[in-house]
Amino acid sequence: MVTSSDDAPEAHAAADPARNEWVVQVEGIVRARPEGTANAELATGEIEVAVDRLKVLNPSKVPPFYVNEEQPGLDESLRLTHRYLDLRRPAMQERLLVRARLSGAIRRVLEDEGFVDIETPTLIRSTPEGARDFVVPSRLQPGQFYALPQSPQQLKQLLMVAGYDRYYQLARCYRDEDLRGDRQPEFTQLDLEMSFVTETDVMDLVERTAIAVSEVVRPDRPILADPFPRLTYAEAMNRYGSDKPDIRFGMELVELSSVVGTVEFRVFTEPIAAGGAVFGIRAPGCGGYSRAQLDELIDLAKRHGAKGLVHLAVQDDGTLHGPASKFLGDVEGGLRDALAAEPGDLVLIVADADRIAAAEALGRVRLEMGDRLDLRDPSVLAYVWVHRFPMFTWDAESERWDATHNPFSAPIPEDVDRMTSDPASARAQQYDLALNGWELGGGSVRIHQRPLLEAAFALMGHSIEAMRDQFGALLDALEYGAPPHGGIAIGIDRWAALLAGVENIREVMAFPKTQSGADLMMDAPSPIAPEQLAELHLRVIEGD
């Protein structure tokens, strides 16, 4: 846009005070730029508007940060305080558009598949299962509270009983737990449920949807594997040390228990004797790591539950060098062979009496090495299924079995009897979808028979009365010809973040909260007036 003091002196004068973020209305003639003033760098570099009239519709205060350009180090709390300005920035707009394309594509694909969008309430009943509830006091019923749903789990199962055999919803969910980069107190799930399905049916449907959606939202990013690999939980833990493996790179775990079982090294022998395991990985070309680099890895392993991390550098002559090398004796060759380790490589080993703990700790080290060696290609979309989770996990603190995922998950048919005879070994018809090492979502085929569900709850230490009290409607409904059914819930925020290529779900939410649950723009949460409290039959306890 150009103004000329000769051709349109008023417009020229009106334009003079205008600064960044002012809103102006312009009338003029679009014309080719004069010879020599075109700018190939700009999309509109060939043309200009010769302004005849210019009106300032609204001036702008000087913005607290640059709206018109990227500013990498910008304090996030400042962005959140002025989110309406932050959202003007092209990068934010781009990310919210990715998210909108995602939800739009999901709706189109699922509606084509015959799914029906049904809304469920956000004022429901509190149950002690799972995460801590957000609660809402009832004005009409003194001393009573609603809970905001952690997910519409029971409601969607009731919809199955009601005969809506293909339900979906982009549902807002609420969990009052501590926050992370990938966790907000309120978030959005693609929630869906189907009747008369096996776990394969659900996985197939979700997989079709995920592929179609990915191709619409990010046609530029290749899907690593189609169909998605399907790993059992045991396989995922043994190979990747994670139930949400990043399969963009190898460096798989190798179990070394049998290889090193004979050495006189208590770090290995004691865990094995206790029923645990020894796992190793090979970090190619990292044999020259410094003390400091190794210490970081050891710290990382310890932070994730390992007692320690054994490191061995493969020398040119094939021998293994490290603090533990003197214990290795004649297993040195077997160890090297098991890991296919070459001179110059670094071998990293974790042993633990709990084989899952050993695998998980080394799995975190594996991810760290993937980052260090730049093996996690950010352009690739690596979806993977993990299924056949253990139904129950022993909760040592409360001394009872707890649902590994969801208390409504059904056992796989051949493990029904183990539910009571050997709960630790019973596997659920439970499946998780992971993308690039993030858990995108999970679901299961549900228990659709009341006696079985009651048995599962009983195992988890719920009394008959408590069950009836908290899950009465669902238990009753199962007695009225409830169809077999199953479904899944996918985290839309995480999915959008991964598709947008950002590591924080706040970047794909218009108005997110800080780690302490504050909305810096609206200044929430906030105290409420004494009259409001009184109306809700509440009294605030000062202190603590």
Added chain:
RNA sequence: GGGCCCGUGGUGUAGUGGCCUAACAUGCCAGCCUGUCACGCUGGAGAUCGCCGGUUCGAAUCCGGUCGGGCCCGCCA
């Protein structure tokens, strides 16, 4: 509940015990320039170094606490 990191003009950074009367860039204001498009030139304003307390002759700098933000463990699906 716990661990770690950060907090210095509007914004991003430098400064880690005296040389700081706090520097640089950008932004802002004024003037000049007027075919520029990250315009240019000249000048100017703008910071009680998040807050409170302590140590010290002396604190942006060290210590304790506190507030705010972030990352992580626990927690959470």
